[in-house]
Amino acid sequence: EAGVAQSPRYKIIEKRQSVAFWCNPISGHATLYWYQQILGQGPKLLIQFQNNGVVDDSQLPKDRFSAERLKGVDSTLKIQPAKLEDSAVYLCASSSSFYSPLHFGNGTRLTVT
Amino acid sequence: QKEVEQNSGPLSVPEGAIASLNCTYSDRGSQSFFWYRQYSGKSPELIMSIYSNGDKEDGRFTAQLNKASQYVSLLIRDSQPSDSATYLCAVSQASGNQFYFGTGTSLTVIP
Numbered sequence: 732e733a734g735v736a737q738s739p740r741y742k743i744i745e746k747r748q749s750v751a752f753w754c755n756p757i758s759g760h761a762t763l764y765w766y767q768q769i770l771g772q773g774p775k776l777l778i779q780f781q782n783n784g785v786v787d788d789s790q791l792p793k794d795r796f797s798a799e800r801l802k803g804v805d806s807t808l809k810i811q812p813a814k815l816e817d818s819a820v821y822l823c824a825s826s827s828s829f830y831s832p833l834h835f836g837n838g839t840r841l842t843v844t
Numbered sequence: 845q846k847e848v849e850q851n852s853g854p855l856s857v858p859e860g861a862i863a864s865l866n867c868t869y870s871d872r873g874s875q876s877f878f879w880y881r882q883y884s885g886k887s888p889e890l891i892m893s894i895y896s897n898g899d900k901e902d903g904r905f906t907a908q909l910n911k912a913s914q915y916v917s918l919l920i921r922d923s924q925p926s927d928s929a930t931y932l933c934a935v936s937q938a939s940g941n942q943f944y945f946g947t948g949t950s951l952t953v954i955p
Contacts, residue, residue, distance in 0.1 A: 764943065766945075771947075772947055772948075773848075773850075773932055773945035773946050773947040773948050774888065774932070774945045775945075776942055776943065776944070779942065787942055820887075822887055822888075829936075830875050830876040830895075830936050831876075832876075832878050832890045832893050833878075833888075833890070833934070833943055834890070835887040835888050835889075836887060837886075837887055838887045
């Protein structure tokens with residue numbers, strides 16, 4: 732089975748610019764997650780989708796971050812405008828059902844200068 | 845109080861020894877518990893899942909769960925240098941099914 736696909740792998744932008752990340756989950760996985768992982772820390776949940784509906788976005792900085800999952804498959808996470816503290820790895824994960832383990836993509840390493 | 849807590853380490857063990865990693869969680873209704881391994885610069889990789897009290901063994905890895913104490917641990921027997929990584933504890937909570945991760949424990953196995 733193909734894994735979770737993410738792109739791009741790396742992105743360098745200047746502060747106040749915008750950036751978008753793309754994720755394609757494992758086929759058939761209804762639940763999709765976006766995590767932010769800052770160096771030396773554990774992954775922090777940004778948003779969770781069940782099909783194309785949002786289950787939890789309580790930790791998403793909504794003044795600058797947005798995410799969507801049209802048609803319940805692919806998802807896009809956007810940051811606009813970026814801040815220096817947004818430098819992190821953005822991980823997309825999917826699972827087949829509630830309480831099932833998460834499968835992660837390779838992540839996107841974002842550097843904001 | 846953080847939802848999931850781990851000792852950040854670093855933890856160093858000699859090759860062939862047993863490495864013991866610990867995790868506590870705050871939501872008593874949590875249902876699912878996972879251990880992930882993360883190599884530097886890589887994404888987390890699932891190594892163990894456990895859903896009921898007791899021990900679960902998979903090769904050199906044993907996960908232990910004690911829901912009454914809200915405690916989950918991972919034992920790595922016959923530790924190898926290739927086990928050197930950060931180990932993340934993840935807990936699926938009862939409400940909303942959020943997955944929360946600990947900060948991870950850095951393990952170094954010394955040859």
